[in-house]
Amino acid sequence: MADIELRNLTKRFGDLVAVDSVDLDVEAGEVMCLLGPSGCGKTTTLRMIGGLEWATEGDIFISGKRVNDLKPAQRDIAMVFQFYALYPSLTVAENLAFPLHAEKVGEEEIEKRVARIANILELSHAMGRIPGRLSEGEKQRVAVGRAIIRNPTCFLFDEPLSRLDIALRQEMRGQIKMLLSDLNKASVIVTHDQIEALTIGDRIAVMRDGLIEQVASPHEIFASPGNIFVAGFIGTPQMNLIAGRNLKPGDGDSLGLSLCNQDIVLPLTSDIAAGAAGKSEVTVGIRPRGFDLASESAADTLSGKVDLIEPMGAETLVHLTTDAEELRVVTDHRAAPAFGAAVHIRPRAGQIHLFDENGLRIGA
């Protein structure tokens, strides 16, 4: 039994279906990130788990108990929001202790737990300060500490790092990941930041228009996106998604087809080749880092002309125009071609994804 179970969970606001028949399990000790574009229903899903929004249909179970009709305080959860509300006149120690006083925990136990949390979150130096005298990162850590001090069954985080600057976000990502793995509770984190989801999540649920498009580990979401939406949404720079026409199976697992109005032979894995058998059209997905530069045109290369160069530090993002679609290719900055140059690129074996006419992944 998972610690959090959502079954057919649906939320309608008038005619708008904000969350559409969502099924999701979050195990004890697991960190589940809800990831998706703005308005896809992440926050509404989280708010329904937390009891801040009633479900229109479906069931929410926490530790096996149906909680749909319970108030937030009765659900044994802790929530951390983007806009952390600390009590401005209370010190860090008092802010941390507040939920325990409310639960009538004994003074000695409160002192012990506050000290432990302060230690874990590196707040011991600031225990006597009020929030107005804390940095943003320290405030955020107090908010997290106040949520986890109660030892609930599960944690819900809504964009917990979105107010922090980039450097602090990076630092806090690591801290939150370590903290959650120590706590060993079911956690749900809403984020629109894919790096956050890929680094913190044990699994990621990618949402679009109220629906869950794929639930899988960060590696699987990245390496085997289940459909075109997930393929295009995860990964920067964005995956090239190219219309493939006139498919002709080649020798072994290779596939001949027309891409960008050019004939090419692609090396496929055997499961993808088997799945493509009998199809005449597919969408081919190749990440910008999934090509090698070739010195000349060949049966397994595509050609294009450089029309934009974007330096990214050690790497360079090169945009190529072809007769049809534009292609994005990432190269080592030392190997980046010049603006206007004719370039040949070879899709790398193992880096080629195919999607069928319904946008679904072909092969494993």
Ligand code: ATP
């Ligand atoms: P964001 O990343 O922008 O916060 P989200 O994925 O969390 O987006 P939700 O906030 O869950 O999305 O909203 C899902 C949809 O439901 C949106 O179209 C939103 O406008 C709508 N919505 C959310 N709350 C309400 C409400 N109280 N009344 C009416 N519509 C709402």
